[in-house]
Amino acid sequence: MFLISIGIIALIAGFVLSAQQNQSSRYGIIARVAGIVLIGLGIFTTMFKTIDTGQVGVKTLFGKVEDDVLYSGLHVVNPLVEITSFDVKTQNYTMSAVHDEGMKSGDDAIRVLSADGLEVTIDLSVLFKVSASKAPTILRQIGDDYLDKIVRPVSRTAIRDNAVSYEAIALYSTKREEFQNRIFNAINSSFAKRGLVLEQLLVRNITLPESVKKTIESKINAEQDAQKMIFVLQKEKQEAERKRVEAQGIADYQKILSTGLSDKQLQYEAIKAQKEIALSPNSKVIIMGSTKGTPILINGN
Template sequence: MFLIVLGTAILLVALFILPNNAQFAGFTNIGRIVGLAFLLIGAATSMFVVVPAGTVAVKSIFGKVEGTPLYSGLNIVNPLVKVTEFDVKTQNYTMSSTHDEGNQQGDDAIRVLSADGLEVVIDLTVLYRVLPTEAPRILKEIGADYQSTIVRPISRTKIRDNAVYYDAVALYSTRRDEFQTRIFNSISKDFKSRGLILEQLLIRNIQLPTSVKASIESKISAEQEAQKMQFVLQKERQEAERKRVEAQGISDYQHIISQSLSDKQLQYEMIKAQKEIATSPNSKIIIMGNAKGAPIILGDK
């Protein structure tokens, strides 16, 4: 566009000013050639527009926006047309309490009031994209800076509007997924009406007041301790049951043995044991006998 304006200016000077000035009249033809060259080069370069992959371009001429976007690739347009590119890939907008982590500098987390009147701090990431066919309408009605105009304020407002239905502890624990689904549906509806598609909503962190957080941690610690004690008691019960069964088994064994053994059986078992000792290769002395007779002494020497 600049070359077209420059070439037109040089051509006008060469046609209407230089011929009337005797001092510069000799440069008239050169001025015409140079002006025409700039004009042609500018027109040629402005006519061909390359739209990168993942983007669409919107044409506007003298403030009027054309309704059909240009898609990725080489496009031929009017040299006077202004082309505005829109990224149609997935984009993210992060609002975080950590410095230099979000799109805004400093603490940009969302502070909301819960149903029980407590202030909760939420870190959030919004994943969205521009609907290619809606890019001309976005440029006409919103402008190219749709992140600051639409994405940021709608996300923050909808989160505050929906947080009032939940207690702080519920947001932090049991109903977090429900809250995320609710704000997703709410934001998605507003985005769609403005030409944006909400792909995903990520609640990255929820910070509770210090006193509430300490109370929750104390409760969790007490519950864990109670569970530990239940485990210990269960283990002791099982050990006591094992010992009872073991004692019962020993008692039953002794009762059976005492009922089945006789004096002759015990004498026979003793003779077998002594015979095994006598036939072993080790040195030994065996004394055999009972109260009624004289003992018999056996040895290998």
């Protein structure tokens, strides 16, 4: 459009100069020729539009949005058409309490009231993309500022509307996944009506009031202490059972010895033991006592 504008100016100037009956008329002819060349060059260059990868183009002619979509690549279009590009890749819109982590500077987390009247702070990331075929509708009904007009308010409203159904501790622990699924369905339904596709919803962090956090920590510590006590009691019980079994074994052994062994059997066992000692190369055997009694083996070493 810049070349066309310069060409028009040069063409007008050429006509003005050509109207004069002097040497300026020659410059007027040159200016008109230059203007025509610039206009032609401008029209030629504006006929070709390149749409980058991951984007689509929407054509607007004299304020009217056309329904056909230009996908990535080179296109020949009407030089008077304006092209508005839309990013159709996955986009991430984050609202976080951490400074400069979200789309807005500063603390941009969502603060909601739970069912028990406590204020809960939620960090949220919305992964979405623009439906390529719906880009003309988005431009016509919303404009190209769909982040602030649709993504942000719809997401924050869905969080607040659903958080009131849960208690703060449930949001933090047992009901977190259920809560995330509910707000996903709510946002997805609203996005679909406006040409946006919700891909994933991430409840990144849920921060409870300090008083609730201390209560949870106390409960966790109490549960851990109870688990430790159960372990200690089980260990003591196992040790007591081990000692009982050991004592029973000793008692059974003593009972066997007192009732099951005769003097002759004891004498026989003693002879066997002394025989093994006698067979040792380091032993010298001296037999003392009566032949009827139990022999005594003395190690000479």
